[in-house]
Amino acid sequence: MKRRIFSGIQPSDVIHIGNYIGAVKRWVASQEDPERDNIFCVVDLHALTVKQEPEELRRHILELFALFLAVGLDPNKSTLFVQSHVTTHAEGGWLLNCITPLGWLNKMTQFKDKSQKQETILTGLLDYPVLMAADILFYDTHEVPVGEDQKQHVELARNIAERFNFHYGETFIIPEPVIPQIGARIMALDDPQIKMSKSMAANKGHAIRVLDEPKEIERTILRAKTDSGSDIRFSKDPLKAGVNNLLTIYQTLTGKSADAVEADFADARGYGDLKKRVAEVVIAATDPVRKQHHQFIKDRGELERLMKMGAEKARTISEPRLQDVKQKMGLVL
DSSP: OOEEEEEEEOOSSOOBHHHIIIIIHHHHHHTTOTTEEEEEEEOHHHHTTSOOOHHHHHHHHHHHHHHHHHTTOOTTTSEEEEGGGSTHHHHHHHHHHTTSOHHHHHTOHHHHHHHTTOSSOOHHHHHHHHHHHHHHHTTTOSEEEOOGGGHHHHHHHHHHHHHHHHHHOSOSOOOEEEOOSSSSOOBOSSOTTSBOOGGGTTSTTTOOBTTOOHHHHHHHHHTOOOOSOOOOSOOOOGGGHHHHHHHHHHHHHHTOOHHHHHHHTTTOOSHHHHHHHHHHHHHHHHHHHHHHHHHHHTOHHHHHHHHHHHHHHHHHHHHHHHHHHHHHTTOOO
16 A cells, blocks of 8 residues: 655745755655655645735745646646645544644644734634644545654644544544654754744845745855854854755755765865855756746646646545545534
8 A cells, every 4th residue: 555645835935945955855756656645735725824915825826836846746646736625624624623622732832933923813823733634634644744843733633633533433544744854954044043934035045945046046045144164064063053054955955975965065165165066056956946937837727727637636535534534423414
């Protein structure tokens, strides 16, 4: 039996190099594994947990779906779809709400962090981990590729699945979080002590967006914060966090070992050389994506056709599990 993988990205803005390295690049590689069945989703319902401008959100959804295609995700190899196009997610989320203790949600650290930054806290912000659980569980997911900051949400999905199985009989597969060993946390270029963030990607110098022009990528990397030294090697020293971040970006995009990366910079003349070479590999990785994206985004009809095709594939997987859950909970079908 193939192991099913489910993952998604919010359409809040164009993804940055951290998203690409930590998630999307790995998705592309995963779809070549004959032992895996991949499902990748634009999780637009999650984006509604904060106020959105409708036209801007629509544009971001189309841009992100086009980006899925541009990076090499193949709708004939993977299931690619938009979350709101498959009603299982919202309906299944409600069913799971009705077995999830409120105390479990109050413990979510991301809710605590995000709610402190908002004057009005929407119910969806508290509840979206249950929707995420529905995303995962109704597809019989075995593995969920996530960053360390999302691991707690997969743990919640596991708890919900176990609770449902206890009360209603074996139904859901218990999913496992999968955190990459290298490149899981790409840090901000302007502050390498914090993770690169989509919400801050518009700030000059904070992040490289995958669709940035080559000159903008080069400018951003040349401004990246480092330190007053000149030693180019991997280090756990907090003072070397900027250099370590640049080396991690270089390593994940080249696929080289840590020793090979350090050897590449043995003849470097300081951090200027480091930044120049990192910019070169980032541009080499993203420039074809940017050009492909431009072609896909021009054909709205084709994007909508592929969205519809992906949603139909997703329904064939998730709807039988939804009907099973409704029947076990006592609903009349």
